[in-house]
Amino acid sequence: MKKERIKSIILIMLIITNLVLAEKILVNEKLWLSGYNFFVITRNNRKKNTVSVTESLSMPEKIIVNTGYQSSRFIYTRASENFASINGTASEVIKSAFRDTKSALQISRDDWYSALTAKSLYLSFSCSLTPDIYASFLGISALEVPISEFSDIVIGENGNVYLGGSNSYCKISASSSLISPIIQSAAEEHSDEESVINYSFDLNFDKNSGDESTVLSPMILIYSEPVTAFTVIPQNPAEKDGQVNEKALSGVLPIFGVNKSSARSYTEADGTLVYVENNGILKISPSGILTFTARGNGIKLQGGSDSSKIASFIDSVNRKMDIDADICLTFASISDGTAHFEFDYGIEGYPVKYKDACAFSATVKNGYLTEYSQILRIFNVTDNLGTSPDFIQALDNVIASYRGSLQEMRITKMYPAFFDGLSNEEISIDWNIDVDNVLAQ
Amino acid sequence: MNSSRIKTILIILFLFTDIFLALSILTAKKEETSISPEVMDAAVQILGEHNILLDKSVIPAKLPRASVLQADNVISDYESFAKTMLGDSFSQRGDGTFFNGTSELALSGDSFHFKSAKSSDNSENYTLSEAEKSVFSYLKEFGFNVTDAKVISSSSEGGIWRMKIRGFAQGLPVYSSELDVSVSVGGILSLSGSWFNPRDSIGEDSALKGITGILVDFASSYDGIKQKSIKSIESGYSVFDSATYHRSASLIPVTKIVLSDGDEYFMDSRSAE
Numbered sequence: 001m002k003k004e005r006i007k008s009i010i011l012i013m014l015i016i017t018n019l020v021l022a023e024k025i026l027v028n029e030k031l032w033l034s035g036y037n038f039f040v041i042t043r044n045n046r047k048k049n050t051v052s053v054t055e056s057l058s059m060p061e062k063i064i065v066n067t068g069y070q071s072s073r074f075i076y077t078r079a080s081e082n083f084a085s086i087n088g089t090a091s092e093v094i095k096s097a098f099r100d101t102k103s104a105l106q107i108s109r110d111d112w113y114s115a116l117t118a119k120s121l122y123l124s125f126s127c128s129l130t131p132d133i134y135a136s137f138l139g140i141s142a143l144e145v146p147i148s149e150f151s152d153i154v155i156g157e158n159g160n161v162y163l164g165g166s167n168s169y170c171k172i173s174a175s176s177s178l179i180s181p182i183i184q185s186a187a188e189e190h191s192d193e194e195s196v197i198n199y200s201f202d203l204n205f206d207k208n209s210g211d212e213s214t215v216l217s218p219m220i221l222i223y224s225e226p227v228t229a230f231t232v233i234p235q236n237p238a239e240k241d242g243q244v245n246e247k248a249l250s251g252v253l254p255i256f257g258v259n260k261s262s263a264r265s266y267t268e269a270d271g272t273l274v275y276v277e278n279n280g281i282l283k284i285s286p287s288g289i290l291t292f293t294a295r296g297n298g299i300k301l302q303g304g305s306d307s308s309k310i311a312s313f314i315d316s317v318n319r320k321m322d323i324d325a326d327i328c329l330t331f332a333s334i335s336d337g338t339a340h341f342e343f344d345y346g347i348e349g350y351p352v353k354y355k356d357a358c359a360f361s362a363t364v365k366n367g368y369l370t371e372y373s374q375i376l377r378i379f380n381v382t383d384n385l386g387t388s389p390d391f392i393q394a395l396d397n398v399i400a401s402y403r404g405s406l407q408e409m410r411i412t413k414m415y416p417a418f419f420d421g422l423s424n425e426e427i428s429i430d431w432n433i434d435v436d437n438v439l440a441q
Numbered sequence: 442m443n444s445s446r447i448k449t450i451l452i453i454l455f456l457f458t459d460i461f462l463a464l465s466i467l468t469a470k471k472e473e474t475s476i477s478p479e480v481m482d483a484a485v486q487i488l489g490e491h492n493i494l495l496d497k498s499v500i501p502a503k504l505p506r507a508s509v510l511q512a513d514n515v516i517s518d519y520e521s522f523a524k525t526m527l528g529d530s531f532s533q534r535g536d537g538t539f540f541n542g543t544s545e546l547a548l549s550g551d552s553f554h555f556k557s558a559k560s561s562d563n564s565e566n567y568t569l570s571e572a573e574k575s576v577f578s579y580l581k582e583f584g585f586n587v588t589d590a591k592v593i594s595s596s597s598e599g600g601i602w603r604m605k606i607r608g609f610a611q612g613l614p615v616y617s618s619e620l621d622v623s624v625s626v627g628g629i630l631s632l633s634g635s636w637f638n639p640r641d642s643i644g645e646d647s648a649l650k651g652i653t654g655i656l657v658d659f660a661s662s663y664d665g666i667k668q669k670s671i672k673s674i675e676s677g678y679s680v681f682d683s684a685t686y687h688r689s690a691s692l693i694p695v696t697k698i699v700l701s702d703g704d705e706y707f708m709d710s711r712s713a714e
Contacts, residue, residue, distance in 0.1 A: 004444075004445060004448070007445070007448045007449070007452065008448065010452055011448055011451055011452050011455065014452060014455035014456060014459060015455060017455075017459050018455050018458055018459055018462065021459060021462035021463060021466065022462060024462075024466060025462065025465065025466065261508060261509060261647075262508070262509050262647075262711050262712070263509070263691065264509070264681060264690075264691050264693050265511070265690065265691045266680070266687040266688075266689060266690035266691060267687060267688040267689040267690070268686075268687070268688060269518060269686055269688055271688070276681075
């Protein structure tokens with residue numbers, strides 16, 4: 001009996017030793033060819049549910065449902081409950097229209113305005129897109145349309161699709177019955193409210209008249225009421241006690257090809273953490289600004305088109321940093337094998353702006369990421385309701401600040417936005433105003 | 442078949458499996474550190490083609506295992522370091538040099554040069570042991586972690602000891618932690634160099650790049666015309682790019698190659714995997 005017990009103990013010990021030695025071989029990456037270790041790969045690839053940049057590439061920043069009356073236009077931001085379903089339907093109508101663009105023809109600005117102010121859906125994008133880039137977002141073949149860039153799409157109640165650029169417009173004749181129910185539904189949903197949203201051209205704010213030396217771009221929305229939104233507290237996930245939190249970054253370093261245990265790293269005088277690897281230099285500042293600059297080719301990206309490569313990459317970084325925010329495209333350019341994209345964060349349907357910088361910037365050349373920058377941010381929405389200044393008041397303030405230095409002032413963009421000064425303080429909704437300087441003559 | 446016999450069979454089976462697994466792990470580790478003669482001969486030939494002669498006797502018999510370490514510059518920032526070395530009352534010149542009434546401190550990148558203008562109080566009876574004790578005590582007081590530091594060379598003239606002190610980490614020399622100091626019985630006369638205080642190592646040591654790979658890398662990067670021979674090969678740690686200031690930095694495993702004319706080359710020895 002005693003002998004049996006000893007045998008059992010020896011057997012158990014041998015089994016445990018076997019498991020430990022096997023674990024050393026199976027889990028230790030260094031004893032396997034790089035990338036071959038199944039267990040290591042599965043350990044490193046846990047997925048999280050976050051907003052996908054890939055899905056949001058083709059999304060407009062906002063959709064305005066025009067019921068045909070100036071007093072009943074309804075804005076749906078990305079945070080609105082019905083935004084996804086309206087956008088989904090709009091995308092189907094657009095894709096259907098884009099299948100046959102032979103009927104596409106250039107139209108006048110007045111025709112564009114007519115389409116916009118009739119019963120329609122207006123999709124407003126944050127940046128100008130070429131037809132090819134937009135087609136790649138939708139996963140369809142390149143478009144042949146008589147317009148080189150557009151930032152606005154209008155879908156008429158009957159399914160006609162209109163593309164609007166800064167000074168050129170085109171119409172693609174199509175037919176669809178999907179838009180009418182959306183317009184009707186919006187009207188019913190908001191039947192007890194009056195939403196007065198004018199476009200700048202509605203009120204002739206886009207025209208120089210008499211002594212008035214300030215003009216607004218025609219598509220700027222004129223809000224009759226201040227905008228309300230919950231205040232937000234931005235947080236730098238890569239910072240702890242004023243220093244870069246290396247532990248928080250450990251998950252994101254491998255995405256940039258940095259092996260933390262063997263990478264050359266150092267801290268600069270201002271506290272910026274720098275990792276130097278063969279494929280590039282990664283820097284993270286204490287204020288949460290992450291930059292990657294390639295040495296040689298850069299980081300080889302997986303995926304289809306350049307836009308989906310970049311979107312997937314951003315999704316990976318955000319997953320590792322637990323960043324769960326809407327990401328909105330603000331600039332896109334593809335030329336000679338080089339693609340450059342810029343994005344903003346979006347909170348509660350409004351963009352978050354930074355001084356002289358965008359939240360994300362990425363350049364891909366021949367399938368390799370050569371440059372990348374991101375302002376690492378987590379946004380905590382509070383229960384406090386904030387109100388923006390009155391639209392006209394905000395406009396007057398900007399005009400007053402420029403008066404004297406400019407003879408004519410053109411407001412190219414004006415929209416509600418949050419401003420993050422990188423100080424982790426509570427921020428309230430405000431107005432973003434872009435001015436095109438026209439110098440005194 | 443009764444359970445006793447089954448247990449015996451399983452014990453024998455697992456024993457053989459454990460022996461096999463243990464041998465596999467040990468063999469793999471041994472292969473990481475040993476050098477094949479054929480490969481070495483090829484490396485010697487490649488060096489020869491680049492005007493470098495190598496006597497195989499200078500090649501280390503065994504390659505150390507080491508990992509990248511993190512270290513903090515003893516210079517946390519220039520002004521704080523100046524305050525540490527010169528006291529509260531100091532001024533700064535236009536060229537960036539700090540000074541007080543009796544001493545001067547110049548800083549550049551990770552390096553510093555401290556000079557005391559006070560007259561040296563020399564004594565011919567001042568021993569090396571006393572000098573070492575005085576220097577280490579002084580360095581400790583000013584934030585230098587000298588726990589593993591050693592004096593690697595020293596000389597004396599007229600009661601003044603001149604010594605080179607080097608830091609060590611995980612048993613290997615840290616080439617970026619080297620100080621040239623001159624000291625007399627009156628105190629430190631000059632102190633120059635750079636110093637990094639290593640943090641506690643948290644990772645496992647791993648195999649470094651093979652010596653042949655390092656020698657081939659050196660051959661490709663060497664651009665000398667005159668034929669020279671390799672005098673010594675040594676493993677250690679270094680911070681790269683010391684001309685730029687680093688508040689903290691990685692100590693990278695390197696191989697120091699010294700040529701017959703005294704030129705030193707530091708080759709990154711981290712494994713590519």
